[in-house]
Amino acid sequence: MRRNVSPASNSIQLGEVLKKLPVFEEQLRAIKETIISNILLIGQVPAPTFEESNRAEVFLERLSDSQIDICATDDYSNPIGIIKGRTGGNKPPIFLVAHLDTFIAGDVDHNYTIRKNSITGPGVLDNSVSVGVLASIPFICQSLDLSFESDIVLAGVTQSIGKGNLQGIRHLLKTWEGPIRGAVIMEGEKLGRLNYYSEGIIRGEIECKIPAPGNWEERYKPNAILILNEVINEILAMSLPQRPRSRVIIGKIDGGFKHGVIAYDARLGFEIQSDSDPMVKQMYNEIKDIVDGISHEHNVALKLNPISTLNACTLKYRHPLVKSTVAIMKRLGITPVSESSESELSIFLANKIPAVTLGLTDGKNIHLDHASMKIDPVFTGIAQVLGVIMAMDQGVCDEQ
Numbered sequence: 001m002r003r004n005v006s007p008a009s010n011s012i013q014l015g016e017v018l019k020k021l022p023v024f025e026e027q028l029r030a031i032k033e034t035i036i037s038n039i040l041l042i043g044q045v046p047a048p049t050f051e052e053s054n055r056a057e058v059f060l061e062r063l064s065d066s067q068i069d070i071c072a073t074d075d076y077s078n079p080i081g082i083i084k085g086r087t088g089g090n091k092p093p094i095f096l097v098a099h100l101d102t103f104i105a106g107d108v109d110h111n112y113t114i115r116k117n118s119i120t121g122p123g124v125l126d127n128s129v130s131v132g133v134l135a136s137i138p139f140i141c142q143s144l145d146l147s148f149e150s151d152i153v154l155a156g157v158t159q160s161i162g163k164g165n166l167q168g169i170r171h172l173l174k175t176w177e178g179p180i181r182g183a184v185i186m187e188g189e190k191l192g193r194l195n196y197y198s199e200g201i202i203r204g205e206i207e208c209k210i211p212a213p214g215n216w217e218e219r220y221k222p223n224a225i226l227i228l229n230e231v232i233n234e235i236l237a238m239s240l241p242q243r244p245r246s247r248v249i250i251g252k253i254d255g256g257f258k259h260g261v262i263a264y265d266a267r268l269g270f271e272i273q274s275d276s277d278p279m280v281k282q283m284y285n286e287i288k289d290i291v292d293g294i295s296h297e298h299n300v301a302l303k304l305n306p307i308s309t310l311n312a313c314t315l316k317y318r319h320p321l322v323k324s325t326v327a328i329m330k331r332l333g334i335t336p337v338s339e340s341s342e343s344e345l346s347i348f349l350a351n352k353i354p355a356v357t358l359g360l361t362d363g364k365n366i367h368l369d370h371a372s373m374k375i376d377p378v379f380t381g382i383a384q385v386l387g388v389i390m391a392m393d394q395g396v397c398d399e400q
Contacts, residue, residue, distance in 0.1 A: 120372040
């Protein structure tokens, strides 16, 4: 049974945390070389989804070099480090999480460019900066003389984005023995990001394939891109309610060979989002009917492929973890901005584990090869993470 914590006690303890935060920022700047080195060493190792093993190895090496208490890999290739707490396991652990994989292909040049206040390179914002910071946490705690009652579990999770469907964190939580006190998920962009709820989501692809013509007379076969354009038009014509909030995002389309040749295959990427899981399923079934109908009407092969799913889940704004996080951010001069998150947050919340997702810094071109992050805001971003972990360790996630 978790201990009871009075609101007054929580308020007093949080006040002590808030006093320390500005000092943390200055102390972190004093060890910036180690933090930046970890961002560079890890970020310059390619890690497309399903190919994270080399980055996981470097991450573990950095943890080992910092003389962390426990350093290992689970049977799903998630690298994990543990900073042992003062109570010897009598308190449930607190998780600090960052996903290892990026949207960048492995054959892209991953050399980073560092300037006075920026680091530029593929994947640096999503999510190499967070993994570099995660690898720095043992050294940060040593340098700032921080210790905790709970064990702090540093998890670099695999197979997170896109078709990975958050499988790394799903497996880790499924196989973890015992309760978890709370979690902080780190994302590179943007400082001020505070996620504490997740909408229901189905992400999918619609693929159109038309057999190439075998002779002159067949050259006027349908164009796969135009077929998908009809699908888009019908999706946009769907009647969606304002409550529960619901929408379909058309996020990606590609296909064809060259300018003067009819496209015989094309793909459309979309995502359904809603506060309501039943509404997500209803919208998916409606899109399936659209795909089946157009496939039949034009006598073409249209296939609907679901890629990933998430259930709607949330903490309330009044939850002590959310309120404490807001207070910590404001103490550091950060303006909280909240929206739905499709990160590892949703898996923690679905498992009834209090959690928030926080952004570490600012930057631009997040998913492009020339993504760039600002260095100076990172220290404020790390200070907020430390503050939230300390608040968790003092009981804000425990049952009232």
